[in-house]
Amino acid sequence: MIPKISTLSGYLHEYQKSVANPTGFWSNIAETFYWRKPWVKTLDWNFDEPKIEWFKEGKLNITENIFERHLFLRGNQPAIIWEPNDPEEPNRIFTYRQLYEEVNKFAHVLQSMGVKKGDRVAIYLPMIPELAIAMLACARIGAIHSIVFAGFSAKALADRNNDAQAKILITADGGYRGDKTIPLKETADAALEMSTSVEKMIVVKRTGVPVNMKENRDVWWHEMMTGKPVSFEPVTMDAEDPLFILYTSGSTGKPKGVLHTTGGYMVYTAYTFKNVFQYRSNDVYFCAADIGWITGHSYIIYGPLLEGAISLMFEGIPTYPAPDRYWQIIEKYKVNEFYTSPTAIRALLAQGEEWVDKYEMPSLRVLGTVGEPINEEAWHWYHDHVGKGRCPIVDTWWQTETGGIMISPLAGIVPTKPAYATLPLPGVRPVIVNQEGEKLYGKNVEGNLCIEFPWPGMARTLWGDHKRFKEAYFSTFPGLYFTGDGVKRDEDGYYRILGRIDDVINVSGHRLGTAEIENALNEHPLVAESAVVGMPHDIKGQGIYAYVVAPERPEGLEDELRQSLIKGVSKLISPIAKPDQIQFVDALPKTRSGKIMRRILRKIATGSDDFGDTSTLTNPEIVDKIIKGYEKLNQ
Ligand code: 7RM
Numbered sequence: 001m002i003p004k005i006s007t008l009s010g011y012l013h014e015y016q017k018s019v020a021n022p023t024g025f026w027s028n029i030a031e032t033f034y035w036r037k038p039w040v041k042t043l044d045w046n047f048d049e050p051k052i053e054w055f056k057e058g059k060l061n062i063t064e065n066i067f068e069r070h071l072f073l074r075g076n077q078p079a080i081i082w083e084p085n086d087p088e089e090p091n092r093i094f095t096y097r098q099l100y101e102e103v104n105k106f107a108h109v110l111q112s113m114g115v116k117k118g119d120r121v122a123i124y125l126p127m128i129p130e131l132a133i134a135m136l137a138c139a140r141i142g143a144i145h146s147i148v149f150a151g152f153s154a155k156a157l158a159d160r161n162n163d164a165q166a167k168i169l170i171t172a173d174g175g176y177r178g179d180k181t182i183p184l185k186e187t188a189d190a191a192l193e194m195s196t197s198v199e200k201m202i203v204v205k206r207t208g209v210p211v212n213m214k215e216n217r218d219v220w221w222h223e224m225m226t227g228k229p230v231s232f233e234p235v236t237m238d239a240e241d242p243l244f245i246l247y248t249s250g251s252t253g254k255p256k257g258v259l260h261t262t263g264g265y266m267v268y269t270a271y272t273f274k275n276v277f278q279y280r281s282n283d284v285y286f287c288a289a290d291i292g293w294i295t296g297h298s299y300i301i302y303g304p305l306l307e308g309a310i311s312l313m314f315e316g317i318p319t320y321p322a323p324d325r326y327w328q329i330i331e332k333y334k335v336n337e338f339y340t341s342p343t344a345i346r347a348l349l350a351q352g353e354e355w356v357d358k359y360e361m362p363s364l365r366v367l368g369t370v371g372e373p374i375n376e377e378a379w380h381w382y383h384d385h386v387g388k389g390r391c392p393i394v395d396t397w398w399q400t401e402t403g404g405i406m407i408s409p410l411a412g413i414v415p416t417k418p419a420y421a422t423l424p425l426p427g428v429r430p431v432i433v434n435q436e437g438e439k440l441y442g443k444n445v446e447g448n449l450c451i452e453f454p455w456p457g458m459a460r461t462l463w464g465d466h467k468r469f470k471e472a473y474f475s476t477f478p479g480l481y482f483t484g485d486g487v488k489r490d491e492d493g494y495y496r497i498l499g500r501i502d503d504v505i506n507v508s509g510h511r512l513g514t515a516e517i518e519n520a521l522n523e524h525p526l527v528a529e530s531a532v533v534g535m536p537h538d539i540k541g542q543g544i545y546a547y548v549v550a551p552e553r554p555e556g557l558e559d560e561l562r563q564s565l566i567k568g569v570s571k572l573i574s575p576i577a578k579p580d581q582i583q584f585v586d587a588l589p590k591t592r593s594g595k596i597m598r599r600i601l602r603k604i605a606t607g608s609d610d611f612g613d614t615s616t617l618t619n620p621e622i623v624d625k626i627i628k629g630y631e632k633l634n635q
Helices: 008-020 022-028 062-066 067-073 096-112 128-141 152-165 184-193 221-225 262-277 293-306 325-333 342-349 376-386 467-473 513-524 558-572 598-605 621-633
Strands: 041-046 050-054 080-081 092-095 120-123 143-145 167-171 173-175 180-182 198-205 218-220 242-248 258-262 284-287 310-313 339-340 366-370 393-396 430-433 445-450 481-489 495-499 502-505 510-513 529-537 541-549 583-584
Touching: 008 022, 022 041, 022 325, 050 262, 062 067, 062 262, 062 293, 062 541, 067 096, 080 096, 080 128, 080 325, 092 096, 096 221, 120 128, 120 152, 120 184, 120 541, 128 143, 128 167, 128 242, 128 293, 143 152, 152 184, 152 242, 152 258, 152 513, 167 184, 167 558, 180 481, 184 198, 198 221, 242 262, 242 293, 258 262, 262 366, 262 393, 262 513, 284 293, 284 325, 293 310, 293 621, 310 325, 325 339, 325 541, 339 513, 342 376, 376 467, 430 481, 445 495, 445 583, 467 481, 495 502, 502 541, 510 513, 513 529, 513 541, 529 598, 541 598, 558 583, 583 621, 598 621
Parallel strands: 080 310, 120 143, 120 167, 143 242, 167 198, 198 218, 284 310, 284 339, 339 366, 366 393, 541 583
Antiparallel strands: 041 050, 080 092, 173 180, 242 258, 430 445, 445 481, 481 495, 502 510, 529 541
16 A cells, blocks of 8 residues: 555655665665556666656556555445536446446457557547547556647637547547537647648537538447446556656647656546655545546546545536536535646635535545635635635645645645745655756745656657657756746745746646737738737636737727637637737837737736836837736736
8 A cells, every 4th residue: 555644744754764875765666556567677867868756667457556565455336427407417437347347448449449558649638538448448458648728719629639649539429518518529630631641530429419420530438338348457658658648738839748757647537646746545535636637647546546535536627517516526426635827716616615515525635726726715716715724625726737636735734825826745856946947945935846866757859859858848957857837845844835937828727828829819811919928817727818910800890809819819729719809009029129018018018117128129109008908908
């Protein structure tokens, strides 16, 4: 069993141990898993190339650690409880044995379609059990899954599939989200028009909408599953064989294919799940994220199932049919640990207290948040109204690239403080550096958040682009992993995450690169150039503010042009990336070397007029004009 910390002194002790002897610390934890062959070296690393290898030459299959390791004790215990979008529709519960059999059957399906170890399989599914089954079946046969969030456009899906050179795409006819149905198959068809590698498409029947099944390319999930055997010998994987790719936005236009490998990711997600949430056997754990994001990968599927937990998977949204859906689910299933985002909390807070105050939710023991900084008001509301003042909140800071939680209280063990992620987990060594790259020690310091030592769950590379991996994370401050976040350490040594300091904006916990949105805006024939920045938003945390240069725009038709720009962004990326405000400007403020001065545009979009030095601009006169335009638009 994975060691579980249960006191504050225990935490401090483990932390010390993990720093003094990291390989001893992690190998103790790794030994609790099932390895087909033990590793020969716990860690081999340098942050220059960079090279990160954990549990070298160890052989395993992650699904063997989910299923075979638990079947004897927990075969008849639920692994996944699936709650549908519509509360009137029956739920589906999969015990460990049932899930195991479904995964094995689908592993046979993949094999029969020619999928082999190392092949990429793209998954574009809504939050239905088949999503969990598909990803675990990939892991069972050693194929690399690349899950694309079902809210992405055809173009975004095609870009990701092309980058990964995915062989197969798994999708559904459609998906339900609140009172909407999403035509996934239609989008997948459009994506395949632009695809260079996908040969076959497997389609799950979910909504029953009529779809076009292309002969010799498209097959139905249920037809393929019929008659497949319920056992499947897991493929032996090396600890450093890829487990999955997950695309995330960076500061340049092209999304980054973050690659995670098998052994380290397994050890890290299971250890952090158990310790952060203080999960106890038979607890019902509910993470409300979507599996299309890293939170769902690590804390709906891999971490909980590796621990033999009961993981609740919810298809719908918090406000359907009414804004008490989460609380209803928590009461219905007697949820013990609940994990969601600050955006969801703020949205529910805005609906009024009466929706949550009706529910006692006595089963709740731990509350978690992730994805973006949580403001104090939302923290207190979560604590008082959801947790009724008796549940600790774990504010978990981490990233797609870190694989699992890095800085967070251990529930009920590390004292919390509103808006603080508090202290690093054992094995995690954060450092704060200033612009010059000097490490800032001691209390009350603020700067760039870096990590100075590897941990097993960290990304190993970007798919097909190790150079970019090095540039993005290991070059700004040589010898350190740079997170892209600003942070402060207070008088208690607690960490408070201040948000991104690069050109990434965090809208409702979704990471978006400003360059990606600019590229989409610039596609419009009337747009000469554009600059996108984040602005404060009451519910979403950050909203999207776009400055657009469109000199030939027809007079009086600006709103029409705005609408058509918004539509274009939805189509090229996703509705998530739609600008909240578009301001037409004559020009963008630029430095002599031709760079857009985003610092100034960011200030204007927050309503500030304190710009610091503008003397390096080639066109300082434009600033006043942009401010006037801002005031006119936002009065
Ligand atoms: C898990 C996830 C990562 C970025 C990260 C931060 C922000 C995440 C918190 C947070 C403040 C938190 N992965 N972030 N968690 N900021 N407090 N507890 O969200 O790759 O999609 O995003 O999200 O800026 O760099 S992610």
